[in-house]
Amino acid sequence: MSAHITHAMVLAAGLGLRMRPITLAIPKPLVTVAGHTMLDRALDHVERAGIDDIVVNTHWLAGKVTEHLAGRGGITLSHEPELLETGGGVAKALPHLGHASFFVVNSDIIWTDGDTPALARLARMWNPERMDALLLLQPVERAVGYEGKGDFFLDAADVPRRRGEASSAPYLFSGVQVLHHRLFEGAPEGRFSLNVLYDRAAERKRLFGLVHDGAWYHVGTPETLPEVERLLSSPQV
Template identity: 70%
Template structure:
């Protein structure tokens, strides 16, 4: 069952503390990597996917994000005077995200597509009868800028299992996903992480995942910036 997604949200409200001093004056989503901001790269992917209603949340240096986006049509800003974390941020923006499933994309990661764009692959894999969450995972072995223990294992049916303590998992969450508004029924109020809702969906058997088949980059620190730029430029034909 292919989902036709017209709404999307880009998470752009974070403080970018690990990217200081760059983020003292530039919000992390507006940091340029190989000549293009991370926020614009996310929006470019969503434009190719055919989304027409976009929400971008803001907090740190929100005026700069608003100014940067002023020339792009179809974008609603959801300002957070207090950071609401990932779950609270999406919950606050729900009135602008329609009644159907929607994309949510982190603005602090960069990805390039395989033969089929990752967002299209997610839409093709979506099954509204059995899913409330569909995550894009990426292999830890090929994730540039990541050195953690991973997040998930994945079985042959696309059902993930979280890494337990002292385990090392082969896949990490790539910061790209489809969510159903159903996920937010009885959600906490105020500030909370999407992980709270992921765990509920996992327990109910309504969280699925696919594995990214392109490249994936995390720009976490100023030192990582030139390394990621060199890799992207080498990949660009």
């Protein structure tokens, strides 16, 4: 694993509204899918990448996340009394994320690796001299449980371009990425989306993308759970 990525953040503060009624009682990251919570799956990826300093943010049913993580070492909790969205949540946690580059991983998606772990592939491609953000992009045609139109096009130089007015785009943002501290210089206060910073990075030609070569699952509603569990439990996964 690249030596310049030593920290990571796992986003676990969302409300999980589309997963109700399940998420009335437990936060979405603690929903169990094929024997493992989505939060544990994300943390396992990060820990296998050799990251020992991990921040997990909390909001909805935060006490349950705190209790669940009590047995894991190397984790700093960043509680948000008011939900800060993705950008605000990471900005709040910056003091715990080192001084340079770090992974950010959503805990409400599930992915499996190809021959080389996705985080290792991101670290290998990451160049902080040229990049402020490197997004792992999932081909829409291989995205399980996804019903959107895609987020990005990707050119031959690995530069993403938003779908814009196009009817569809071939790649979606997977929820896995590498960011640099400098991306947050001049960021909005309080609640905001990381999309604001992606667009700034794109304007500066410092936003890049890498296509994921493994499987990716969006567990958006209770109805999608059985199919995702079936696929994750199959021998080839």
